[in-house]
Amino acid sequence: MSAGALPYLKAISTRLLAGIPVFILVTFAATALSSLAPGSAAQLILGENASSQQIAELNAAYGYDLPVWERYFKWLGGVVQGDFGRTLFSQQSVAKLLVDRAAVTFEIAFLAMFVSFIIAVPLALYTASHPGKLLDTVLRSIASVLLSVPTFVTVVLLAYIFAIVLRWLPATGWENFSDDPLANLWYVTLPVLCLAPHQTAYLYRVARGEFLATLQEDFVTVARAKGMPLSYILLRHVLRPSLPQVLTVLGLSMTYLLGGSFIVESYFAVPGIGWTILSAVNSHDFPVVQAILSLTVAIFVVIFILVDLGYTLIDPRVDVS
Structure with missing residues (x-):
């Protein structure tokens, strides 16, 4: 070693x-x-x-x-x-049951975190480098609204829109990825859409604040004085030093998403950990x-x-x- x-x-x-x-x-x-x-x-x-x-x-x-x-x-x-x-x-092995159900919960949580990350971080980088502009003002307002809406309200609202009114997505059910990847994507989309907005807003606000603080550092000022392209400065001198704080938020986000998935699973009858523990408590x-x-x-x-x-x-x- x-x-x-x-x-x-x-x-x-x-x-x-x-x-x-x-x-x-x-x-x-x-x-x-x-x-x-x-x-x-x-x-x-x-x-x-x-x-x-x-x-x-x-x-x-x-x-x-x-x-x-x-x-x-x-x-x-x-x-x-x-x-x-x-x-x-059922006298089924609890360990095997846990492995099967945890895979469902982790898929929902990781996909929601991935969606939040790819939306929030690029937008935070751009608006931090253009503070006070129209897009910055609009996104900060949207983030405030999304943060104030509880997950269970988001679940009911999106289920009504996409499952009942538009009928684009199923309201209940599940299909494992190994059995049918396309059907799995169809079933997992609505739970992910219900979890992602709140987390995207939270990650956006934290990342934007961290990027703004980094942009005020002396080394960024020196890089700008040297005439370096803005895209290079943002990726090399702003994003990387700010990643530890973003990583902390992602870690906390994962705990939130696992908890939020319990609500989503219960509402959509998705056989994950949350749905399983509620059934186990009742029985x-x-x-x-x-x-x-x-x-x-x-x-x-x-x-x-x-x-x-x-x-x-x-x-x-x-x-x-």
């Missing part, structure tokens, strides 16, 4: 260790809440006519008669071995709930690690520690 890789491994290890207490706290809370939730999974599985003895026997079979701490450590021992258990109703399928919460914590930790390491790749002067 090269000496240059050691600081990166140390930084990754430190951040992973810092995420362990959060993981334990969140997943233990999920176990505790499963005992406080009204009703029981056993009652739902056996039906309304089940006797108390049948319910007690099924609870014992699944370990729901054990104390909370004992159930948690039993579950945690399985997770360490890669076993997240099985769903209570008291707590192995699925715990697994999704575990995955969510892990995703957030990984995102922030990648953001931190991305700083050093963009600007070698930044210490990885």
